[in-house]
Amino acid sequence: xxxxxxxxxxxxxxxxxxxxxxxxxxxxxxxxxxxxxxxxxxxxxxxxxxxxxxxxxxxxxxxxxxxxxxxxxxxxxxxxxxxxxxxxxxxxxxxxxxxxxxxxxxxxxxxxxxxxxxxxxxxxxxxxxxxxxxxxxxxxxxxxxxxxxxxxxxxxxxxxxxxxxxxxxxxxxxxxxxxxxxxxxxxxxxxxxxxxxxxxxxxxxxxxxxxxxxxxxxxxxxxxxxxxxxxxxxxxxxxxxxxxxxxxxx
Numbered sequence: 001x002x003x004x005x006x007x008x009x010x011x012x013x014x015x016x017x018x019x020x021x022x023x024x025x026x027x028x029x030x031x032x033x034x035x036x037x038x039x040x041x042x043x044x045x046x047x048x049x050x051x052x053x054x055x056x057x058x059x060x061x062x063x064x065x066x067x068x069x070x071x072x073x074x075x076x077x078x079x080x081x082x083x084x085x086x087x088x089x090x091x092x093x094x095x096x097x098x099x100x101x102x103x104x105x106x107x108x109x110x111x112x113x114x115x116x117x118x119x120x121x122x123x124x125x126x127x128x129x130x131x132x133x134x135x136x137x138x139x140x141x142x143x144x145x146x147x148x149x150x151x152x153x154x155x156x157x158x159x160x161x162x163x164x165x166x167x168x169x170x171x172x173x174x175x176x177x178x179x180x181x182x183x184x185x186x187x188x189x190x191x192x193x194x195x196x197x198x199x200x201x202x203x204x205x206x207x208x209x210x211x212x213x214x215x216x217x218x219x220x221x222x223x224x225x226x227x228x229x230x231x232x233x234x235x236x237x238x239x240x241x242x243x244x245x246x247x248x249x250x
Contacts, residue, residue, distance in 0.1 A: 059081060
C-alpha cells in the first residue's frame with residue numbers, strides 16, 4: 001500500500017507576519033518557512049502506517065516554487081521515502097492545487113492520500129475536499145483517529161457535535177486534525193539519509209494541467225489591534241458597562 005502525503009510550504013508559526021506596504025500580500029523576505037503543521041501530522045500518520053506494516057511506501061508531494069524542496073527534505077528526514085515537487089506559483093488557489101495533485105495521484109495510484117485539514121496561511125480548509133470531489137474518492141475529513149482493516153478504513157472525525165465515526169473504502173482521502181497524532185522530530189541519521197532520497201520535479205504542463213485563476217486578492221491588511229481592557233470593582237459595574245458601553249446585553 002502506498003500513502004501520498006500532500007504538504008504545503010508556509011511561514012513558520014512562530015514568525016510575526018509583516019504585511020507589505022502596498023497591501024498586495026505578506027512580506028516573505030528572509031522569513032523562516034516551514035512545513036504546514038497539519039500537513040506534518042499527515043506525514044506522521046503515513047509513517048505510522050508504514051511502521052505498522054500497513055503501508056509500504058510514503059511519498060511527500062507539494063505544489064510550489066523550487067524553494068519548496070526544503071520542506072520536502074524535511075518530510076524525508078522524518079521518514080518519507082521520496083518526494084515530488086510540482087513547480088508552480090506559491091499563491092495558487094486551492095482548486096488549482098487540487099487539480100495538480102489529482103494528476104500526481106493518477107500517476108502514483110496510492111491507496112491513501114493525506115492532507116492537513118487546513119493551512120495556517122490561507123486557512124481555507126478546501127484542498128482535500130476539492131481533491132476528493134475531482135477524483136471521486138471517499139473522504140474522511142478532520143480525522144482524530146484512523147484504523148485500517150483490509151480494503152476499508154474507519155475514521156473518527158471531529159465535528160461540531162462531538163465525534164463521528166465513518167467507514168470508507170480504499171483508496172480514500174484523509175484530512176488530519178490536531179488530535180490525530182504528535183509528529184516526531186527528525187533524527188540526525190535520518191537527516192543524513194534524506195540527502196540521498198530522490199525528489200522529482202514536475203511541471204503542470206507535464207501533468208497535463210492548465211491553471212486558471214478564479215479569484216483576485218484586492219487588499220491585505222493586518223487585523224485591527226485590540227484595545228486594552230479595563231478592571232472593574234464589582235459584578236454590578238461589569239454588568240453596567242456591558243449593558244451601557246459595550247451594549248452586548250440588554
